[in-house]
């Protein structure tokens with residue numbers, strides 16, 4: 001039974017309407033966080049499920065989320081609610097990730113494991129949060145999809161995402177789109193009036209200028225090959241705090257630690273008015289964790305110390321004994337270990353440091369010359385990772401990065417979903 005679906009004229013926002021109306025074989029809606037992408041994506045998928053059919057009159061679609069749990073959380077429930085709203089009977093097999101109705105089939109996949117995408121004769125294929133995937137997984141999924149979209153003469157491939165620099169969406173819709181055959185629609189977070197009032201303020205409070213461009217304004221911001229700590233400015237962030245020379249040394253300390261053997265590096269900080277002030281650095285050549293512990297105890301006797309280490313130090317050892325890990329040794333020495341056991345991604349933790357610098361939540365004492373040098377000179381490589389070519393650079397700033405992450409983590413998605 002063919003349904004007739006009608007909308008009030010302003011039911012969709014203008015950028016959502018443009019996306020839904022586009023007849024391009026490939027189209028993308030790219031916006032800042034909360035721009036209304038998933039809302040449009042679910043409607044696009046609903047209409048395709050009903051109307052984008054093969055010669056047997058059945059649709060056959062794939063929907064791809066970064067992970068199954070994201071698909072469950074963001075897509076399945078609202079999609080099934082739409083089917084209910086229009087009184088369409090369906091079956092949902094959550095083990096097979098398959099939704100079927102009299103109109104056709106819809107299978108969910110995860111971008112994390114693109115090689116598992118099997119099947120053929122698709123009539124449509126949609127991706128939500130596409131740029132979250134690794135470049136390689138995006139490439140595999142895209143190519144698999146293109147090869148399988150042959151279920152009818154008219155097929156559709158559509159993407160919605162917040163941009164992640166010059167990633168796969170930029171390649172498809174900007175770099176490889178000279179003829180303009182792919183349709184790109186862009187919008188800002190502020191173009192969605194349905195967001196809670198404090199949502200935009202929260203984003204602005206937490207992000208630096210480049211991140212605001214990307215995550216609020218939906219612009220492609222290229223961070224590859226550029227300064228990793230681009231918000232650092234020694235004029236603004238370096239001061240003479242005098243903490244080290246103070247008569248009474250601080251008794252509550254925070255440290256970040258990188259276990260590289262040569263050099264082994266640590267930054268020492270205090271927290272004051274919800275600011276992190278890094279005022280000392282310890283750099284040991286050809287060393288190990290035991291020596292580091294000795295130096296710390298000698299310099300800061302009796303202090304209560306929390307350490308945010310490189311979390312891979314839970315398995316790696318710079319000290320000789322079998323079975324004793326670096327983190328184990330720090331715990332034995334009486335230090336509190338911060339962190340969950342895994343390192344943040346380079347992208348997330350660099351974003352956290354830059355945001356902290358921009359927001360004035362991170363300051364550095366002038367005596368930390370190695371850290372200052374790193375903050376000025378470390379760059380990202382072509383993959384967006386920290387460039388490790390210069391072996392003298394990036395260890396002490398890695399230590400600083402772990403510490404900032406432990407105090408001011410910046411989970412894009414946590415900020416995004418708050419209050420919604």
Ligand SMILES: Nc1ncnc2c1ncn2[C@@H]1O[C@H](COP(=O)(O)OP(=O)(O)OP(=O)(O)O)[C@@H](O)[C@H]1O
Pocket residue numbers: 011012013016031032033034035036037038039040162192194195416417420
């Ligand atoms: N046309 C609309 N009418 C009513 N509410 C809407 C509309 N478009 C979006 N919204 C609401 O705005 C909020 C954000 O929308 P949505 O989740 O689609 O944004 P998003 O761009 O996918 O966000 P994220 O970047 O977090 O993935 C949701 O609560 C959604 O229901």
Ligand SMILES: [Mg+2]
Pocket residue numbers: 037038039074
């Ligand atoms: Mg979304």
